[in-house]
Amino acid sequence: MTALVLVEVENGSVRQASRSAVAAAARFGTVDAIVFGDGAEAAAALPGVTRVLSVPGLVNDLAEPAADLLAARAKDYSHIVAAASATGKNILPRLAGLLDVQPIPDVVEIKDADTFVRPIYAGNALATVRSSDSIKVLTIRGSNFDPVAAEGGSAAIETVEAPASEKSVFVKVELSASDRPELESARVVISGGKGMKDAANFKLLEPIADKLNAAIGASRAAVDSGFAPNEMQVGQTGKIVAPELYIAVGLSGAIQHLAGMKDSRVIVAINADPEAPIFKVADYGIVGDLFEVLPELEKAL
């Protein structure tokens, strides 16, 4: 069996979530990678990748031509895999629609080539499902699979022409500029909730994030209140993270937030309300005013 993995390359490096997807796909047999836009060399360097299909003409990851191209190549593969990223979740279900198969999103465990575990109900239950489709289309939760290394492989690169996209046109992209690590791959994440009270106060998290080389996240309530941009949201419908250390500041711990971070190794909660549900999952809790605790924490680090 051969799996095809949609590998995302950003600024010349393969995203960690894609390296996890390659690691997961290796369980099925040999692994080919496909890269849209530039970056085929980075994918070719991944250990375990045999061949890279490079599609330099398909920039901006438009789902329509991407799914068309994947569908045209699908018959060569038993599994088509991507990270459960915004790109993976945009393209792979469309591919599944073209192939008339049922996609299997957010896989957290592979039992065998047909059987997978995935969370449902915001992670409050884990469903084990068996697929009867001849081609399995799945997205992988990066936090549940150790990524392959970024270097060590030397796959052959084959250039593929991009199909035209007539119905969908890319207009623009606005990426938030940040020197911090990506939320999904950071070793430490510090997140603020509604208790931060306003956007300006999110700055209080920065010196701590600097000291810990942490990514900064936010609860849905904080994002909805305009304290933080949407790409910072951690939760069922935002980013799923599982860092070594997760520090939750002024966030209550709604079910949908816990769904996005409860697999973190160590969880710290700082909240004024001793009854806040976040303390139920926290290894260490401080009951107190975050505006007093944060400066103390910065000093203690």
Place this chain on the structure above:
Amino acid sequence: MTMKVLVPVKRVVDYNVKVRVAADGSGVETQGVKMSMNPFDEIAVEEAVRLREKGAAKEVVAVTIGAQAAQDVLRTAMAMGADRAILVRTDETLEPRAVANVLKAIATREEAGLICMGKQAIDDDMNATGQILAAKLGWPQGTFASAVTVADGRVEVAREIDGGTEVVSLTLPAVITADLRLNEPRYASLPNIMKARKKPLETIEIDSLGVDTASRLTVVSVAEPSERKEGVKVNSAAELVEKLKTEAKVI
């Protein structure tokens, strides 16, 4: 503008309910549990109604697939402003692929110009039906939408992506899936709830559509995730840092 907007909605366990896994591991307990419209679908209904209010659409049609009880989410959609509704009746639970087959048949019958739906249902968390449907119809897709503008036979969609926001321009007809920040759905007022009772609700038996609704996934089991143990409270930031260094060894 003569465009008709189709809004598929799903009846799910209310987002405030803490679900319990059934003792036999076949699924989660839904007996006697509060059910509501999937929150992302409420956002989709709101967006469709706003398009009609702005004059960009002529009619908003809500559709759901399910048992007779699923009518209540259609009434909610009509109380929010949908003009009429369709219940595709079945007692089976359908996968996104099968749902997309049903919705394709309805979209074709209704000659929909735009399909606006939630990006994911909070029960199976699949985030797939809109994309599958768009593929099956051969329409472009604007997923995870945070802004929608219809003009000159096209729809421009701002999309929430991992690093920020992306904007795409799609030909119509198209499928849009709504993300959280697209809008804030209105509450249905009592007069509008009363009015909604008189709006047309058509029931179609699923078999009459003649589409493939078979499941491709077999649920082997459903289990509780392992619970985290509640930890300890510490008294100061200094004590916390000490424990993170010596006990958890994480910094």
